[in-house]
Amino acid sequence: MxxxxxxxxxxxxxxxxxxxxxxxxxxxxxxxxxxxxxxxxxxxxxxxxxxxxxxxxxxxxxxxxxxxxxxxxxxxxxxxxxxxxxxxxxxxxxxxxxxxxxxxxxxxxxxxxxxxxxxxxxxxxxxxxxxxxxxxxxxxxxxxxxxxxxxxxxxxxxxxxxxxxxxxxxxxxxxxxxxxSPEQFKDAPAKAPDREYQLARRTGAPTPMMKWPRARVMAERANLAALFHQSRSWEDVHNRLAALGYRLEAKGAGLVIRDATSELKLSLVSKEARLNLLQKRFAAAFTPAPLLPALRVEPIIPRGAKAITIDPAPSARPEPPTDPVPTHHAPDIEPITTADDDEDHSPRRRRTRRR
Structure with a gap:
C-alpha cells in the first residue's frame, strides 16, 4: 500500500x-x-x-x-x-x-x-x-x-x-x-516534490531532477560554502564549480547546484550563498554558464531483444583507405566512433538519449 x-x-x-x-x-x-x-x-x-x-x-x-x-x-x-x-x-x-x-x-x-x-x-x-x-x-x-x-x-x-x-x-x-525505514534511504537521492512533477507534466518541461541526500549535503556543505566565499565574480563561481563537475542554474526565485542526475538548493549551502547577496557582492546580475556536456546514457536493451547497431554520424566516419586492401589477409576492424555530444544540438536526439 x-x-x-x-x-x-x-x-x-x-x-x-x-x-x-x-x-x-x-x-x-x-x-x-x-x-x-x-x-x-x-x-x-x-x-x-x-x-x-x-x-x-x-x-x-x-x-x-x-x-x-x-x-x-x-x-x-x-x-x-x-x-x-x-x-x-x-x-x-x-x-x-x-x-x-x-x-x-x-x-x-x-x-x-x-x-x-x-x-x-x-x-x-x-x-x-x-x-x-x-x-x-x-x-x-x-x-x-x-x-x-x-x-x-x-x-x-x-x-x-x-x-x-x-x-x-x-x-x-x-x-x-x-x-x-530511514536507514535504507539516508544515502539515497530524494525525489522532487509532487508539485514539480505536475508542473512539468502540464508545461511539457523535463522531468524534475532528484535532490541530494542529506548525508551528501552535510559532507560537501563546508567546501561549497568556502567556494562561494572565495569567489569574486559569477565567472569565478562557474569555473570553480565546473572543476568539481557541477553547474549553477536558476530555478524559480533562486539558484540550484546540479550535477548529471541531481540538484541542491543553493540556500542549503550557507546563509551567504543566496542569490540576492551574491548579486550585491559581485555587483552584477546572475548570468548562467554554458551547460556542461551531458553524460552519455547507454540504452537499456530488454531481455530477449536484439541489439540495434547505429551507424556513426557522417562527420565521425573514418575516410576510406586510399590503397586497396590486400587480398591475402583480412582487413583490420574499424573502431566504432560516435559524434561528439557537444556538437549535437538536436532536441529529438537528446530526448532519445534521456530515455
Whole structure:
C-alpha cells in the first residue's frame, strides 16, 4: 500500500464532485460541441462514469456524498482561524492487489484513527478507473464538537508509518520509505516534490531532477560554502564549480547546484550563498554558464531483444583507405566512433538519449 497527500484546496464541493464525476470541463465540452464523440472520448466518459467503487461517510448524518459536503462546510464555518479545512489523502494498492470494499473501508478507518482523525467528518470514495485500485479520503479538519482544527504537522510521516504497519496485517507487501525505514534511504537521492512533477507534466518541461541526500549535503556543505566565499565574480563561481563537475542554474526565485542526475538548493549551502547577496557582492546580475556536456546514457536493451547497431554520424566516419586492401589477409576492424555530444544540438536526439 502506498499513501499520498495531494493539495486539497479550500472547497469540499469541488473536490468531492471531481472524485465522483471526473473533470467536468471535458464532459461539458463534448456535450455542447455539436459533434459526435469519438470512440476514445466515449470510452473515457464511461470510465469516468464507472470509476466509483463505493462511497462511505463517517461522523455524518447521511451516506449521500452531496449532502455530506454541505454538512462539512457548515461545520468548517464554525472556525474563523482555519483557512484550509479540507484535507485529502489517497491510499492505493499494487495492480496485482484487488482489495474488496470491506478491506478498503477497514484500512481507511484504522489509518484515520492512528493519525488522530477518528472523530472528524470524512467521505471515502473508492476508485477502480486505473491499474491500481485506490481510495480517496476527504476529511474536514474542524472537529464537529470542539470546533478545533486537526493539526496536520508531520502528517506524511504518520501516514507512511501507519500504512507500513497495516500492510502485513492484511496480507500486502509494505512499501518502505524514508520515514518508516530511514536507514535504507539516508544515502539515497530524494525525489522532487509532487508539485514539480505536475508542473512539468502540464508545461511539457523535463522531468524534475532528484535532490541530494542529506548525508551528501552535510559532507560537501563546508567546501561549497568556502567556494562561494572565495569567489569574486559569477565567472569565478562557474569555473570553480565546473572543476568539481557541477553547474549553477536558476530555478524559480533562486539558484540550484546540479550535477548529471541531481540538484541542491543553493540556500542549503550557507546563509551567504543566496542569490540576492551574491548579486550585491559581485555587483552584477546572475548570468548562467554554458551547460556542461551531458553524460552519455547507454540504452537499456530488454531481455530477449536484439541489439540495434547505429551507424556513426557522417562527420565521425573514418575516410576510406586510399590503397586497396590486400587480398591475402583480412582487413583490420574499424573502431566504432560516435559524434561528439557537444556538437549535437538536436532536441529529438537528446530526448532519445534521456530515455
Amino acid at each position: 502506498l499513501g499520498k497527500i495531494p493539495a486539497a484546496g479550500r472547497g469540499f464541493k469541488g473536490l468531492v464532485s471531481y472524485l465522483l464525476r471526473g473533470p467536468a470541463a471535458k464532459t461539458r465540452n463534448t456535450a455542447h460541441s455539436g459533434k459526435q464523440p469519438s470512440n476514445e472520448t466515449t470510452e473515457r466518459q464511461n470510465a469516468t462514469r464507472n470509476r466509483v467503487l463505493f462511497i462511505a461517510t463517517e461522523n455524518l448524518l447521511t451516506n449521500d456524498a452531496e449532502k455530506a459536503v454541505r454538512i462539512m462546510r457548515a461545520t468548517a464555518n464554525r472556525s474563523r482561524r482555519c483557512k484550509a479545512p479540507v484535507y485529502h489523502l489517497v491510499i492505493s494498492w499494487r495492480k496485482e492487489d484487488r482489495p474488496d470494499f470491506a478491506t478498503m473501508r477497514a484500512i481507511v478507518d484504522e489509518t484515520c484513527k492512528d493519525m488522530g482523525m477518528e472523530g472528524l467528518q470524512r467521505v471515502a470514495i473508492g476508485h477502480d478507473d486505473t491499474r491500481h485500485r485506490h481510495v480517496h479520503v476527504v476529511v474536514n479538519r474542524i472537529h464537529p464538537e470542539t470546533g478545533k482544527a486537526w493539526n496536520r504537522r508531520q502528517d506524511w510521516v504518520r501516514l507512511e508509518n501507519v500504512l507500513a504497519r497495516l500492510a502485513p496485517c492484511y496480507g500486502y507487501e509494505p512499501v518502505m520509505g524514508r520515514h518508516n
